[in-house]
Amino acid sequence: MSVALRPVAADCAEIVACRGCGGRELASVFDLGRMPLSDGFTAEAVRPDPAWPLEVVSCVGCGLAQLRHTVAPEVLFADDYPYFSSVSRTVVDNAARNVAEAVARFRPAPGALAIELASNDGYLLRHARDAGLAVLGIDPARGPVAAARAAGIETLHAFFTEELAQHLAGQGRRAALLFANNVLAHVADTRGFVRGIRTVLAPGGTAIIEVPYLRDLIDHVEFDTIYHEHLCYFSLTALVALFAREGLALNDAQRIPIHGGSLRLFVQREAAPSPRLAALLAQERAEGLDRADAFRGLAGRVAELRRGLRALLDRLAAQGARIGGYGAAAKGTILLNHFGIGRGDLLWVADRNPHKHGLFVPGVKLPIVPVERIAEDRPTHLLLLPWNHRAEILQQQAAFLAAGGRFILPIPEPVVVEG
Numbered sequence: 001m002s003v004a005l006r007p008v009a010a011d012c013a014e015i016v017a018c019r020g021c022g023g024r025e026l027a028s029v030f031d032l033g034r035m036p037l038s039d040g041f042t043a044e045a046v047r048p049d050p051a052w053p054l055e056v057v058s059c060v061g062c063g064l065a066q067l068r069h070t071v072a073p074e075v076l077f078a079d080d081y082p083y084f085s086s087v088s089r090t091v092v093d094n095a096a097r098n099v100a101e102a103v104a105r106f107r108p109a110p111g112a113l114a115i116e117l118a119s120n121d122g123y124l125l126r127h128a129r130d131a132g133l134a135v136l137g138i139d140p141a142r143g144p145v146a147a148a149r150a151a152g153i154e155t156l157h158a159f160f161t162e163e164l165a166q167h168l169a170g171q172g173r174r175a176a177l178l179f180a181n182n183v184l185a186h187v188a189d190t191r192g193f194v195r196g197i198r199t200v201l202a203p204g205g206t207a208i209i210e211v212p213y214l215r216d217l218i219d220h221v222e223f224d225t226i227y228h229e230h231l232c233y234f235s236l237t238a239l240v241a242l243f244a245r246e247g248l249a250l251n252d253a254q255r256i257p258i259h260g261g262s263l264r265l266f267v268q269r270e271a272a273p274s275p276r277l278a279a280l281l282a283q284e285r286a287e288g289l290d291r292a293d294a295f296r297g298l299a300g301r302v303a304e305l306r307r308g309l310r311a312l313l314d315r316l317a318a319q320g321a322r323i324g325g326y327g328a329a330a331k332g333t334i335l336l337n338h339f340g341i342g343r344g345d346l347l348w349v350a351d352r353n354p355h356k357h358g359l360f361v362p363g364v365k366l367p368i369v370p371v372e373r374i375a376e377d378r379p380t381h382l383l384l385l386p387w388n389h390r391a392e393i394l395q396q397q398a399a400f401l402a403a404g405g406r407f408i409l410p411i412p413e414p415v416v417v418e419g
Ligand code: JHZ
Pocket: 083, 087, 088, 089, 182, 229, 259, 326, 327, 328, 329, 330, 331, 332, 350, 351, 352, 353, 356, 386, 388, 389, 392, 393, 396
């Protein structure tokens, strides 16, 4: 492990140095206090859920924003990890486009190997296989791995580490294309993970990595994407330095709308920076996104959001509204807990993922129910927690809207949407 840690509890440790550069000067920039685990859904209706410190610090040396505390990965990504990528059409469509564009641009030989780190239920590698590539998924969560295997995608049930990368490279299994979506921010050993990518990349190969973009988090007040699973909040500046330190070149980056705004990174062994990359880096410098300054004002905007949403819910309740939650997203756990929205405010949270039904949102203990309950209980309003899937969900809930139902969008400011 290349990160210096000081244990603060059995399953929680504090970093003493930056995850990216090892620098020791870490400035506190945003603090949510103690929060339950965002994906820690359980069937326990009463007993309080464990909560852990959730504080963002910014490295004075390299500008990398990161959590001060690391909850043990075995606790975060336990065997009952409930996230299945294929539940979201937006996620699957984005993956399909990503693969098609990568094949067209980098032209891997037919039958060349595509590896995906955190391959989940095979939502991306299915498309790589259909494009004529050999595929190998790697993921630590049992349920999604079983789903991927059932779909015929060879998948290793494991955390991706430098050791695993060496093992694969030793077997001659190196990737012409390596995909890693929404996983780099999740790994505690950031540098070891990047070294693993270097090891498992074939000569001439390209790693295509998607991460939520700090710029979008700040611009759209997406504070609820700050949770224990997300250890880093990346600017492009910090990413370029991170890869360079491990002998890789971040050559190109593209902004994409997924998950509230992400970066798609193109990483290779040889340096060949694109003009697009240079422009994005210059913009970060001009706007202070490469420094602790990025977070200035965020806490105030979140407090304002909280006041606005609470006032809206209270006003609606006073008018006799019956409000449900839609989508038991990880980010919803943070929004509900930080804003103190619970059983007194919402009937339940409806979700399409059957693995979450019968469980409770951590902390606030709202029950998670199938989406059919919307038609049965006929709430007047639905608070949309996965605001990132807004278009898909509004379309899917056209009948609710047509019957006079309304959605409440919490971010970047509370608004009520009618059909
Ligand atoms: P969604 C997850 O966050 C967890 P979450 C993780 N830590 C991460 O990094 C990001 O993804 C990328 C439901 N739903 O995608 C399914 C419907 O019910 O915003 C999910 O429970 N109906 C790995 O959990 C939740 O909403 C629908 O039509 O915040 C969406 O969660 C759709 C589209 C979703 O990610």
